[in-house]
Amino acid sequence: xxxxxxxAVLLLCxxxxxxxxxxxxxVHLHLPGPVLGMLLLAVLLGWRTLQAPVGQxxxxxxxxxxxxxxxxxxxxxxxxxxxxxxxxxxxxxxVVSTWVGLAVTALVLRALMPTLVxxxxxxxxxxx
Amino acid sequence: xxxxxxxxxYLSATPLFGLTATxxxxxxxxxxxxxxxxxxxxxxxxITVLALAGLLTLTRTPYPTYFSGAQFIHFLLGPAVVAxxxxxxxxxxQLRQRGLALLAAALAGGAAAAATxxxxxxxxxxxxxxxxxxxxxxxxxxxxxxxxxxxGGIPALAAVLAVLTGLVxxxxxxxxxxxxxxxxxxxxxxxxxxxxHGIGAARAMxxxxxxxxxxxxxxxLQVIIASLLMPALAAIL
Numbered sequence: 001x002x003x004x005x006x007x008a009v010l011l012l013c014x015x016x017x018x019x020x021x022x023x024x025x026x027v028h029l030h031l032p033g034p035v036l037g038m039l040l041l042a043v044l045l046g047w048r049t050l051q052a053p054v055g056q057x058x059x060x061x062x063x064x065x066x067x068x069x070x071x072x073x074x075x076x077x078x079x080x081x082x083x084x085x086x087x088x089x090x091x092x093x094x095v096v097s098t099w100v101g102l103a104v105t106a107l108v109l110r111a112l113m114p115t116l117v118x119x120x121x122x123x124x125x126x127x128x
Numbered sequence: 129x130x131x132x133x134x135x136x137x138y139l140s141a142t143p144l145f146g147l148t149a150t151x152x153x154x155x156x157x158x159x160x161x162x163x164x165x166x167x168x169x170x171x172x173x174x175i176t177v178l179a180l181a182g183l184l185t186l187t188r189t190p191y192p193t194y195f196s197g198a199q200f201i202h203f204l205l206g207p208a209v210v211a212x213x214x215x216x217x218x219x220x221x222q223l224r225q226r227g228l229a230l231l232a233a234a235l236a237g238g239a240a241a242a243a244t245x246x247x248x249x250x251x252x253x254x255x256x257x258x259x260x261x262x263x264x265x266x267x268x269x270x271x272x273x274x275x276x277x278x279x280g281g282i283p284a285l286a287a288v289l290a291v292l293t294g295l296v297x298x299x300x301x302x303x304x305x306x307x308x309x310x311x312x313x314x315x316x317x318x319x320x321x322x323x324x325h326g327i328g329a330a331r332a333m334x335x336x337x338x339x340x341x342x343x344x345x346x347x348x349l350q351v352i353i354a355s356l357l358m359p360a361l362a363a364i365l
Contacts, residue, residue: 007207010207010210010211011207011210013210013213014206014207014209014210017210030274030278030355030359031355031356032209032270032271032274032275032351032355033206034205034206034207034209034210034270034271035209035271035351035352035355037206037209037210037213038209038210038211038212038213038216038348038351038352039213039352040213041210041211041213041214041217042213042216042217042220045213045214045217054211054214055214055218057211058211058212058213058214058215059214061204061207061208061211062208062211062212062214062215062333062344063333065208065326065327065329065330065333066172066173066326066327066330066331067150067151067154067173067201068201068202068204068205068208068326069173069205069269069291069294069326069327070150070154070173070176070177070180070198070201071146071150071194071195071198071199071201071202072202072269072287072288072290072291073173073176073177073288073291073292073295074150074177074180074181074184074191074194074198075191075195075284075287075288076177076181076288076291076292077181077184077185077191078191078284079284079285079288082258082285086254086255086258089249089252089253089254090249090254090258090262090289091292092248092252093244093245093246093248093249093252093254093262094245094262094265094289094292094293094296095296095300096244096248097240097241097242097243097244097245097248097265097266097293098241098266098293098296098297098300098323098324099296099300099304100240100241100244101237101238101240101241101244101266101297101319101322101323101324102237102297102301102304102305102319102320102322102323102324103304103308103319104236104237104240104241105233105234105236105237105238105240105318105319105322105323105346106233106237106305106308106310106315106316106318106319107308107310108232108233108236108237109229109230109233109315109318109319110310110312110315112228112229112232112233113226113229
């Protein structure tokens with residue numbers, strides 16, 4: 001039941017986020033609805049009642065996050081024309097840029113906080 | 129035999145087919161991944177995508193027919209992005225203490241990834257719309273689609289490129305980090321979440337709890353940063 005309650009909160013946040021996104025587009029600020037919903041959720045989580053249900057729903061969704069990318073991934077078959085023409089070049093750009101991104105992030109973070117190595121303590125999750 | 133063909137024609141045209149195929153193949157791929165000791169190259173998303181694309185091609189099932197069922201899973205990407213507020217909130221303490229360092233790393237890594245992708249693509253002579261679809265590739269697929277649309281790219285292609293980026297990171301990051309001598313699970317996780325979003329983060333979560341926690345944090349930060357800054361890039365391109 002908690003998971004369902006949490007899912008309801010997530011969907012409500014997303015709906016409010018989508019509505020807010022439309023309003024912001026009026027002032028030429030383009031932010032995706034789910035992103036605004038995420039920020040909204042992070043604020044609302046200060047409300048204790050929401051914490052356990054949202055935590056359970058979020059952990060359930062994020063625990064299977066990679067499954068959610070499968071339908072889009074299979075869509076690769078609809079871009080065969082572009083891929084047969086530019087596939088190798090796109091792959092080169094993808095692979096090299098991903099490595100550069102990984103390396104730059106990791107090296108900058110390590111340089112800025114060499115003390116990160118000990119594991120940070122996680123705040124306890126309140127479960128009922 | 130004829131009855132079987134008719135039954136297949138019927139079943140493969142209902143949404144049930146796409147949904148069943150996606151979940152069944154994914155569960156099988158996860159089992160294989162676990163049995164292979166979570167080897168990076170046996171990534172369950174990669175195996176599932178290849179198997180499903182092969183199945184659809186062999187049975188001549190058009191992608192829209194498959195998607196009519198798979199869309200129920202696809203839809204959950206939206207709530208999943210919202211759910212990233214949870215790891216952000218849980219780690220608000222770390223965010224407050226190390227916010228600047230984390231933000232700087234996320235900005236530098238995200239910008240470096242986007243710039244090299246577009247730069248290499250441009251140098252190799254990729255067309256404009258492909259370049260514009262490449263720019264948001266380090267952002268999680270649903271957000272990447274929205275950004276690509278604003279940039280004048282092809283949303284569907286941007287989503288595929290984002291998924292491929294996630295796979296590249298999830299499969300190769302271990303070797304890259306080992307070569308660079310980056311040992312801290314937190315740093316490795318944060319880099320995975322920044323440069324290869326959801327699929328990289330999913331890999332980090334399986335490997336180490338700290339890596340997973342920082343990957344979730346990075347994922348949330350990257351989504352905010354990219355949504356705010358990518359439109360600025362549109363003006364330059």
